[in-house]
Amino acid sequence: MNIANKTLLITGANRGIGRALVDEALRREVKRVYAGTRGAPLTAGGRVTWLTLDVTDASQIERAAAEIETLDILINNAGIALYDDLSNPVTLEQQFAVNVLGPARVTQAFLPQLRRAQGAIVNHVSLVGLAPLPLIPGYSLTKAALLNLTQSQRALLARDGVSAHAVILGPVDTDMNRGLEIPKASPASAAQAIFDGLEDGEEEIFPDPASRAIVEGWRSGVAKALERQFAAFVPQSKAAA
Secondary structure: OOOOOOEEEEOOOOOHHHHHHHHHHHHOOOOEEEEEEOOOOOOOEOOEEEEEOOOOOHHHHHHHHHHOOOOOEEEEOOOOOOOOOOOOHHHHHHHHHHHHHHHHHHHHHHHHHHHHHOOEEEEEOOHHHOOOOOOOHHHHHHHHHHHHHHHHHHHHHHHHOOEEEEEOOOOEOOHHHOOOOOOOEOHHHHHHHHHHHHHOOOOEEOOOHHHHOOHHHHHOOHHHHHHHHHHOOOOOOHHHO
16 A cells, blocks of 8 residues: 555644654655644644544544545554553553544544545554553553454455554654653654555554564464464455355
8 A cells, every 4th residue: 555645544643653653644645634633633734634533532533534534544543551550440441441442433433434445444552462561551451452453353344445454563752651761763763664564565563673573473473373364254255244
């Protein structure tokens, strides 16, 4: 998929990787970027349309889906990470609402547009979705669930021509990782690699040095083999469904 002349929706687009994705999309000559933000929309201009879009707010999702008639690529970037020890269910519920149910609901709302375009869904997962980081176990749980959601979407929507991609993010220099004294990729380099991976048709996109270190192990590993094996149970003919 070449993203030039495509229409994109990016959630959580006002800062960090989301904002870098907006800038990179414009550099690649997309037709239109709808940039979702939970706060007040930024000033629109050119090929960017800012939307108030809290992914936990059903009415805002519904309004956005009514406003955006054509969509080629949905990037579920919005997310939160809270330090916890799994002792507070409210903290866990907050993270699931944004990181799992948010992408699920936004995707469901835009499926008609994505099916018409035979477009793509891009969900931002994390290395901690593959193995938990005990400092943020709740966040790790949500990213594991989001990876599973992406794999399920991939199998269920293939017959509609809609692809689903999981971005396996390592440490990136954003507000979320500001307190961690570890090597971090820049948001700009991560955004560039995310679009490179999407254009190359990669099911899992590894956009930074930390995540790229496990590419071969992931692609040849048992988890990926099981995903393919289980996906074969889904009928790929609409007539057979």
